[in-house]
Amino acid sequence: MSANIRPAGVFDVNYGQDISLNRTRGDRWLANGLFLLLLLVPLLTVEGPLGVNLIPQSWIGLIVRIAIYVIAVQGLNILTGYTGQISLGHAAFMAVGAYSAAIFARNLGFPFWVALPAAALFTGLVGLLFGLPSLRVKGFYLAMATLAAQFIIPWLLRYPLTPLTNGSRPLEVPIPTLGPLSFAHESAFYYIAVPLSVFLMLAARNIMRTRTGRAFISIRDNDLAAELLGINVFAYKLQAFFLSALYAGIAGVLLAFNDNSLSLDKFSLGLSIEFLAMLVIGGAGFPLGPLFGVAFVNLLNQEIIPNRLIPALGGVLPQLLPFIDRINIISALSPLLFGFILVVFLILAPRGLAHRWEIFKIAWKIRPYSH
Amino acid sequence: MTTFLETNKRYLTTAAYILVALLLLLWLVPIIGGQRPARLIQSTVTGLLVGGVYALIALGIVIINKASGVFNFAHGWMMLFGGLVFYSFFSAAGVSLLAAGALALLTVIMALTMAGWRSLLQPRTALIGVAAFIVLTVLMALPGREWQYMRAIIGAITGGVLVGLAIERFTIRPLIGQPLFAMVLMTLAIAExxxxxxxxxxxxxxxxxQVFAWVGQLGLPQPIRYDARDTLGGIIIIRTELLFAFLLALLAFVAFVLFFRYTNVGLAMRGVAEDQRLAQALGMRVRVILAVAWAIAALLATTAGVLQGGATSLSLNMPLLALLAFPAVLLGGLESITGALVGGLIIGLVQEWANLLFPGTQAGTELAPYLVLMVVLIVRPDGLFGQKRIERI
Incomplete structure (x- = not known):
């Protein structure tokens, strides 16, 4: 919608301009500049080669984490936001990617660069398998099928596949290398995760502008009408499942190689739900939604709640509520605050931050005229 | 070839199902044959008894789904919350008048104003409210051990209704008209x-x-043992707590079903679920019906939580347990109350059998019910007793 609104005097004169993502020169400079800045971030920390202390080292880990989760949530966005199929099993697909990459690297000796696409493809195929019920069911029934995936996949990984996956115990993952380069340090891994994340965001955005993407959106908006228009609903749903699981698989692989150890507890139902929460907070069905949602929820859960709100409230609340155990207050604050913020978000902005961002962008472009 | 497939689709599907069932039997029969019959009977009995509570959980989920089309993921937490409220009233020697009064006041106000604050101005409603407030407060604040059951039951009912009404008022009502997806996520936020x-x-x-402590005074042995070492090769043990939880769950189930049959609330709920605007045009008060549905679901959750807590314990596992009711709901059929009962019993049975056949792998709680769920979704998405629907792509 905002794509059609441009500052006064900017016109398309050829087809290339019409289909480009960045319509104006300013946009292009902004996008490229931001990407370069993002790449510069690890160089400006204490442990970087320049040795300047401009950016705290803890940001690197946070940005890598956000980059990885953005990939996963973008996958969910393709399936849930664009195609309208609710998935409660996204964390399980991530687990498939992580474990298959770890197994490829450990048992078959694949280097990281081969294990990544192989595991991603494998995860996509598993996603297809669990997308099969979408032949017959939709809506909440399908959500139940993915809930089943969320339980069946970790069970398979934990019990029958114990020799490969180490069961409930952590599994060591080798460090990715490229020739003499080793990506052991998180600042080095930054240069794998962040560009890949940016690339996959752009890829998702472009997929959504193709025939396939438009078919996805038509299925979400009205599946009967889509079928009537000659769209093969089932085939496109399966494609959406494949793509979504592919993205989840890539995110899983990156998570495995980033942490260098894997355990199944990371991929619980809670994570699947958190992904959905991130998607809705960010804005389902918007290309930038995952970025907003993941950044917001991660900042909230990793930084604001534990480091800002809990010390602030942890000092005051025990005095206000003397009849409640102090330890209980501290451990309860995180779910309470997260739940509360989620409720507030759902009531005030059920379409997410990205929707607000679009409104803001339009207002900015047509300033100073509000209509 | 394709025409052959098309014309004989039904027979081919049936044949495929029979083939798969046969293969499953071939795989399972040796495993079952290796077990002692006493263990099998033990698992069957325990499974059915466990399933009673699942049926109650499933009923709560079905009611919310009927009234608003939403799957309530907070049901397990509502169970735990209700059970814990019950526990607090039950274990305390007495409850202060202030706390009891505050709880009663909040609940009464929420219940009376579910259609709007104006109803408080009507003298009849206000009178009923004051009377209910006084009765509830007195009943909850009765001191002494001998009143602990009364206190706990009234307290848990009041607390459960309050939670249900508050959820509907503050989180579900603002979302009416928004995408259903937001409402489902809202139930997840409520869970958090x-x-x-x-x-x-x-x-x-x-x-x-310790709700079933009185069972010991009845003179029943605890647990009930049936010694069948000669005939079946083992002792069958039925835990009395489990048996009573099952019986009470069935009783509660029947009570709620009768309530729906002999009042028009159930019918109104179906009307609201079908089309909110149409229901409103016909003179139903959609808000009130939604609020009632949530209150009833919270009551069911509280009952299930207390019974489950009595049969095993109140722990943070309970929300995970409530997820097992989803396979039960779908197996029975989403719209069907009979289905909730049958589905719950079958899931309990499947769970215990899986635990018996594949020991040490959590197969009962983590795998088998969800496998059943997948099979149901692929083979018969309407469930055993559900309505046949046309929209299913």
Missing amino acids: LLNGVTQLVWGSVEIPL
Whole structure:
């Protein structure tokens, strides 16, 4: 919608301009500049080669984490936001990617660069398998099928596949290398995760502008009408499942190689739900939604709640509520605050931050005229 | 070839199902044959008994789904919360008049104003409210051990209704008209909030709820043992707590079903679920019906939580347990109340059998019900007793 609104005097004169993502020169400079800045971030920390202390080292880990989760949530966005199929099993697909990459690297000796696409493809195929019920069911029934995936996949990984996956115990993952380069340090891994994340965001955005993407959106908006228009609903749903699981698989692989150890507890139902929460907070069905949602929820859960709100409230609340155990207050604050913020978000902005961002962008472009 | 497939589709599907069933039997029969019959009977009995509570959980989920089309993911936390409220009233020697009064006041106000604050101005409603407030407060504040059951039951009902009404009022009502997706996520947010509240008030709990202590006074042996070492090769043990939880669950189930049959609330709920605007045009008060549905679901959750807590214990496992009701709901059929009962019993049975056949792998709680769910979704998405629907792509 905002794509059609441009500052006064900017016109398309050829087809290339019409289909480009960045319509104006300013946009292009902004996008490229931001990407370069993002790449510069690890160089400006204490442990970087320049040795300047401009950016705290803890940001690197946070940005890598956000980059990885953005990939996963973008996958969910393709399936849930664009195609309208609710998935409660996204964390399980991530687990498939992580474990298959770890197994490829450990048992078959694949280097990281081969294990990544192989595991991603494998995860996509598993996603297809669990997308099969979408032949017959939709809506909440399908959500139940993915809930089943969320339980069946970790069970398979934990019990029958114990020799490969180490069961409930952590599994060591080798460090990715490229020739003499080793990506052991998180600042080095930054240069794998962040560009890949940016690339996959752009890829998702472009997929959504193709025939396939438009078919996805038509299925979400009205599946009967889509079928009537000659769209093969089932085939496109399966494609959406494949793509979504592919993205989840890539995110899983990156998570495995980033942490260098894997355990199944990371991929619980809670994570699947958190992904959905991130998607809705960010804005389902918007290309930038995952970025907003993941950044917001991660900042909230990793930084604001534990480091800002809990010390602030942890000092005051025990005095206000003397009849409640102090330890209980501290451990309860995180779910309470997260739940509360989620409720507030759902009531005030059920379409997410990205929707607000679009409104803001339009207002900015047509300033100073509000209509 | 394709025409052959098309014309004989039904026979081919049936044949495929029979083939798969046969293969499953071939795989399972040796495993079952290796077990002693006593163990099999034990698992069957325990499974059915466990399934009673699942049916109650499933009923709560079905009611919310009927009234608003939403799957309530907070049901497990509502169970735990209700059970813990019950525990607090049950274990305390007495409750202060102030606390009881505050709880009663909040609940009465929420219940009376579910259609709007104006109803408080009507003298009849206000009178009923004052009377209910006084009765509830007195009943909850009765001191002494001999009143602990009365106190706990009234307290849990009041607390459960309050939670249900509050959820509907503050989180579901603002979302009417928004995408259903937002409402489902809202139930997840409520789960998170209830998680925080339970942790805040009770901590990370593992409380065996001694509600069935009176069973010992009846003269029944605890647990009931049936010695069949000669005939079946083992002792069959039925835990009395489990048996009574099952019986009470069935009783509660029947009570709620009768309530729906002989009042028009159930019919109104179906009308609201079908089309909210149409229901409103026909003179139904959609808000009131939604609020009632949530209150009833919270009551069901509280009952299930207390019974489950009495049969095993109140712990943070309970929300995970409530997820097992989803396979039960779908197996029985989403719209069907009979289905909730049958589905719950079957899931309990499947769970215990899986635990018996594949020991040490959590197959009962983590795998088997969800495999059943997948099979149901692929083979018969309407469930055993559900309505046949046309929209299913």
